[in-house]
Amino acid sequence: MSSVSRAGSRTAKPLPGEGDPAPPAQHARALGRAxxxxxxxQRLELLLxxxxxxxxxxxxxxxxxxxxxxxxxxxWSGFGPxxxxxxxANYRRAIKDSVFDHAVMHNVTIALLxxxxxxxxxxxxxxxxxRRMRGRGFLRLVVFAPYVLSEAVTAVMWLMLLQPGGFxxxxxxxxxxxxxxxxxLANTHIVLYTLFVVVTWKYIGFGIVLLLAGLQGxxxxxxxxxxxxxxxxxxxxxxxxxxLLGPTIRIWIFLxxxxxxxxxxxxxxxxxxxxxxxxxxxxxxxxxxxFQSYEFGYGSAVAVILFxxxxxxxxxxxxxxxxxxxxxxxxxxxx
Amino acid sequence: xxxxxxxxxxxxxxxxxxxxSQSPITTALAYFAGVVIVVLTLVPMLFIFIGGFRTTAQIxxxxxxxxxxxxxANYRIILTSSAFWKFLANSAEIALxxxxxxxxxxxxxxxxxxxxxxxxxxxxxxxxxxxxLFPLTVASLPLYLVLRDLxxxxxxxxxxxxxxxxxxxxxxxxxxxxxRAIPAELEDAAVVDGTSKLGFFWRILLPLSGPALTxxxxxxxxxxxxxxxxxxxxxxxxxxxxxxxxVATFQSQYSQDTARVFAFxxxxxxxxxxxxxxxxxxxxxxxxxxxKG
Numbered sequence: 165m166s167s168v169s170r171a172g173s174r175t176a177k178p179l180p181g182e183g184d185p186a187p188p189a190q191h192a193r194a195l196g197r198a199x200x201x202x203x204x205x206q207r208l209e210l211l212l213x214x215x216x217x218x219x220x221x222x223x224x225x226x227x228x229x230x231x232x233x234x235x236x237x238x239x240w241s242g243f244g245p246x247x248x249x250x251x252x253a254n255y256r257r258a259i260k261d262s263v264f265d266h267a268v269m270h271n272v273t274i275a276l277l278x279x280x281x282x283x284x285x286x287x288x289x290x291x292x293x294x295r296r297m298r299g300r301g302f303l304r305l306v307v308f309a310p311y312v313l314s315e316a317v318t319a320v321m322w323l324m325l326l327q328p329g330g331f332x333x334x335x336x337x338x339x340x341x342x343x344x345x346x347x348x349l350a351n352t353h354i355v356l357y358t359l360f361v362v363v364t365w366k367y368i369g370f371g372i373v374l375l376l377a378g379l380q381g382x383x384x385x386x387x388x389x390x391x392x393x394x395x396x397x398x399x400x401x402x403x404x405x406x407x408l409l410g411p412t413i414r415i416w417i418f419l420x421x422x423x424x425x426x427x428x429x430x431x432x433x434x435x436x437x438x439x440x441x442x443x444x445x446x447x448x449x450x451x452x453x454x455f456q457s458y459e460f461g462y463g464s465a466v467a468v469i470l471f472x473x474x475x476x477x478x479x480x481x482x483x484x485x486x487x488x489x490x491x492x493x494x495x496x497x498x499x
Numbered sequence: 500x501x502x503x504x505x506x507x508x509x510x511x512x513x514x515x516x517x518x519x520s521q522s523p524i525t526t527a528l529a530y531f532a533g534v535v536i537v538v539l540t541l542v543p544m545l546f547i548f549i550g551g552f553r554t555t556a557q558i559x560x561x562x563x564x565x566x567x568x569x570x571x572a573n574y575r576i577i578l579t580s581s582a583f584w585k586f587l588a589n590s591a592e593i594a595l596x597x598x599x600x601x602x603x604x605x606x607x608x609x610x611x612x613x614x615x616x617x618x619x620x621x622x623x624x625x626x627x628x629x630x631x632l633f634p635l636t637v638a639s640l641p642l643y644l645v646l647r648d649l650x651x652x653x654x655x656x657x658x659x660x661x662x663x664x665x666x667x668x669x670x671x672x673x674x675x676x677x678x679r680a681i682p683a684e685l686e687d688a689a690v691v692d693g694t695s696k697l698g699f700f701w702r703i704l705l706p707l708s709g710p711a712l713t714x715x716x717x718x719x720x721x722x723x724x725x726x727x728x729x730x731x732x733x734x735x736x737x738x739x740x741x742x743x744x745x746v747a748t749f750q751s752q753y754s755q756d757t758a759r760v761f762a763f764x765x766x767x768x769x770x771x772x773x774x775x776x777x778x779x780x781x782x783x784x785x786x787x788x789x790x791k792g
Contacts, residue, residue: 206615209697213611214623217604217667224642224664225630232641242644289536292529299533305779306537309544312775312782313768314725316743320750320764321547324757331546334562369540374787397525426636429727433747447636447728454640455732463640471637478632 229471236465241458254465264466267437267444270356274445275424277360283416286368287409290375291401304376307369315366315429322362323349323434349435352442359443362430367423371416378412379405414485421481425474446470544768551762558757573762583766585738586745593659593730593741594723600663601719602712605670610700612671613678614686624675630668635661636728643732652733658741662726666719673718677711678704714785717778721786724771742767 454463651657
């Protein structure tokens with residue numbers, strides 16, 4: 165947690181600040197001004213300033229999570245009395261349910277595909293595009309555009325394009341790849357990869373722009389120095405550029421993994437998790453159980469599991485990957 | 500450096516800095532990659548746009564052809580029907596409420612957390628940033644139950660308020676260091692001039708925080724505008740639907756009428772794309788800048 169806050173305060177500050185404490189001058193000043201005994205007035209002000217945000221945050225972020233934990237111990241249809249608790253039975257059921265296991269596997273598959281296909285692709289493209297080019301601004305605009313579209317619109321668009329005998333099939337036929345054509349969203353072996361392509365279409369531009377911003381923060385002199393020392397462009401890229409791009413890459417990974425774990429909109433609109441559960445994700449499973457089958461107790465348990473997975477991943481990642489980022493590399497990326 | 504060079508003629512005659520050697524092959528490759536990316540990004544959208552000018556029969560006959568003749572009916576019918584505008588208005592209303600709430604309350608909290616000294620301040624800050632680990636999708640089902648108990652389903656505020664709550668973390672995370680970096684001398688001067696601390700916040704700090712406020716506003720607005728799962732769960736009445744929900748519904752309702760779905764899909768992209776083209780720099784800086792924290 166502390167590394168989140170530290171990263172935050174580091175970022176927007178124009179000069180690299182040293183971690184959480186305020187810059188020395190300001191700190192001392194503030195200490196000098198604010199006496200140890202907080203006045204009534206100050207307390208009232210704090211209450212006024214923090215109270216509303218606090219209520220909103222607790223009421224709509226924390227309480228729902230607590231509520232989910234509570235309901236997860238009951239077998240409950242969402243209506244009427246809760247009855248008596250069934251202990252951890254819902255959790256046991258989820259772990260044993262092969263559909264849920266598959267859902268977890270699908271999330272993991274998307275995450276791994278992102279890591280091993282999307283990331284290298286984004287890095288190569290960013291490296292390639294990180295030069296003076298005609299139409300650079302236009303390229304940036306176009307590449308980023310899919311990211312601002314909603315997942316829902318993206319999903320509907322691709323749903324239409326992927327209709328059997330539709331646009332994608334025709335284009336493939338026209339370029340002589342007609343043999344590849346399949347029922348993109350109805351073939352249980354293919355559907356997950358189809359969805360991955362759609363996800364990639366939507367999110368790769370964000371990765372490229374993020375990485376380009378990271379590359380921009382790397383001083384040209386470092387590359388030039390390496391070149392003077394006789395390093396080949398490839399060596400320079402591998403030994404100088406990529407390590408310095410590390411923080412950006414690690415943030416990309418973090419966002420991509422969290423995104424993969426909670427993938428919902430695109431899948432729900434394009435396949436509803438089908439056919440035959442071949443593209444179920446944890447989130448579609450959760451909504452399906454809660455709202456299609458009215459198993460709110462069980463659905464809550466699944467929500468808690470999903471939450472724990474995200475939480476544990478985020479904490480571990482913060483602790484072991486993000487905190488390694490050096491101060492200079494992170495601050496260098498900001499504007 | 501450039502100033503120096505301009506001022507000093509001797510420095511100016513220095514040979515130009517050795518430029519990074521770029522082989523023509525990689526340059527060609529870069530342009531090629533650029534063109535491929537642009538084509539892969541734009542062609543699907545362009546196809547949807549042009550498809551809207553055809554009839555479904557034309558599309559079925561030749562999916563990749565051009566309209567012949569161009570049909571305006573699809574776009575006209577949607578633009579003159581109330582549904583599209585209703586969805587648009589709902590999205591705007593919800594996103595606006597969510598943004599005002601998140602930025603308003605978030606900036607107040609960020610002010611307290613950056614410009615007051617009190618015991619437990621860092622704990623309160625850490626508490627608010629916990630929200631970063633709770634994506635709304637994960638919390639959607641329990642959130643639904645809470646909203647139902649509060650009688651806030653089928654209610655725009657029932658969607659806008661939770662969205663604002665989930666935007667609070669990132670808002671505070673971005674605003675706090677920004678507000679902290681504003682020199683204390685300004686505050687002292689304001690106090691000498693007879694302003695209270697809250698007056699300083701309102702009259703000086705907030706106006707000075709303009710860029711950061713724009714960033715967090717864009718973030719909150721775009722997040723809310725594109726949000727799908729909560730409206731999906733909370734709304735049953737077509738009159739309440741937001742644009743993302745409306746597109747998905749329209750598609751399943753008119754799945755046989757491909758051309759109309761094309762037109763509807765494209766029209767629902769237009770507001771986002773227009774906003775993006777107008778405010779591109781701010782949006783990209785905001786969205787990529789935010790995640791760097």
